[in-house]
Amino acid sequence: METKLDPVNFTKSSKSLVINMFSQLTRRQLAVALSSTIAAPLLPAFVAEAAPLSYTLKPQEIADGVWVIEGAQEAITFENGGAIANIVIMDSTDGAIVIDTGPSRRFGEALAALAQSLTSKPITRVYITHFHPDHAFGNQGFDAKIIAAPEGVITGLKEMGNTFSDAMYYIARDWMRGTEIVLPTISIAKSGVEDIGGRRLRLLPLSGHTTSDLAIFDETSGTLVTGDLAFLDRAPTTPHADFGIWRQSLSKLNDVSARTTVPGHGPVEASQRAVSQTKNWLDDVERIISENFEQGLDITEAMNTPLPENLTRLTLARYEFSRTVMHLYPKLEASRLPRVGGRAVD
């Protein structure tokens, strides 16, 4: 049972919950055994795909009654089943509190079982930090009546959920089986402290990474859960970002005196490094892309330009930089290329 430790050096024990008993090895052996039978050359692949997939969730206890399930620091792939975001479980006298539900029905159900097993209580509240599928597609594992999010998150899921769903099913395939969009029913209107079973949660509805991002500061343990407003040692993603507003939100997060920060992606640390690193990434990437545009480069060229070492140090730097080029370029082209003509009148 491997647990990744970071500079905070957590001493609490980690638990692992394997939800499903079908091992990959069994399927592989089965596939190889069958594929050597020439009589039925197409059957093996069919049988192998029919075996169910399962997530192995490894919670790390980062504070008293606070666990993080760290996502893989990767892009969404079939191999990781979309389990790339950090998920938080908290204990309270009222029951378990879950922040973000993961990428699929299967993940959500495993997460719900884990939260109940860790706290030995039912789940009392679920928060969704933003509308991206790696954070909100496990909602089916929970009762919609206890899922809370800012109104913008709910609208975003309603409007873009199906598009995300197409992409998720295409990439993560059978991991997504049965996954449907469940909208949160509790709308978080403004910032404020919510006391759930003795745990004082300061809700910070912000935006910038998307049109609506929820950060949560657990005053009881001093844990700041940033959602995707902050990344650590993994390049930030920008498909729905507004860089200016994002920077303002980061400065607000910087003012929270957190003991421990849980970024949306990347390791948990007893520092605000995730917040400052994310701000630096946004500044640098925006400047580099603007320079590329001013040199006349097109998108495919701009995404291949050299990057400074402080950026390439981050996991997935080139990949996310390329995506950000695609996100920012159309706006630059529309706003900065000089007007040269139009419909010919004659």
Next chain:
Amino acid sequence: MLDRAMQIGTAVEACCMLALICAAPVAYADVKPDPLSSPVWQDLAQKILGAGDIVFDDRVKVIIPPIVENQAQVPVTADARLVPNVTKLVIITDLNPIQHVMTLTPVAGKSEPYISLRLKVEQATPVRAAAQTTDGVWHVGGVFLEAAGGGCSSPAMARDDADWSKTLGDSQGRIWREANGTARLRLRVRHPMDTGLAKDNTPAFYIEQLTLKNGAGEDVGKLELFEPVAEDPTLTMLIKHTLSSGDITVLGRDNNGTMLRSTIASPWKQSLTPSISPKVRNRS
């Protein structure tokens, strides 16, 4: 888990191979194997490229992004600058409902067999660039583009805007001089580029032709565009352009007869841009 999928794939392949060998050798020797294993390539090549020998040639580059998020705006660069004497450059998407994306006809000594643009994809597909040389041979390069798809059947963004026709044809552009004597021309034209396949039943409506002329009225390059070119076509071309070549005029026409005209000044005020080598550069 990818390993697992590959192992299974290999196993299945091996079975099929074995079955073929057992059945009887088939006379496929004269057909050049398609490196992208497309099921339609043989017919498609004949339909779009017509006569002329076809060779798969690594010098013809197709550059795509590492991931496609917007199926209606996929950036693609086709670059055949390493092949001498190219007279035509064609972009083909094998598995799109409309496969022929664009044909660039560069003018010898006046433009390069190079183009960057954005296109729509309806599903994952090979994306190819075919460069015909003066001897009639087609040099074909390509890559496989992974995408969830739907780009050709989604209505244009312009269809959400009641005033779309007011900006139809509006053009923006700029020319940059590069250190090696070529110039880089970027052009953006507002146009919905409807494929005729969208769920809103809008008929096909797209820019068919763009012609570049220099100050002396000589053709610099010609572009034929088709439905798969993305909405608001945004292009980059490389042209040979000197101080005396004058401004570049772009004349265009869509399939409804809308005529387009823009003039891109070449004041050379800006400093030289280091040229982008056609070689595949190392990623940092």
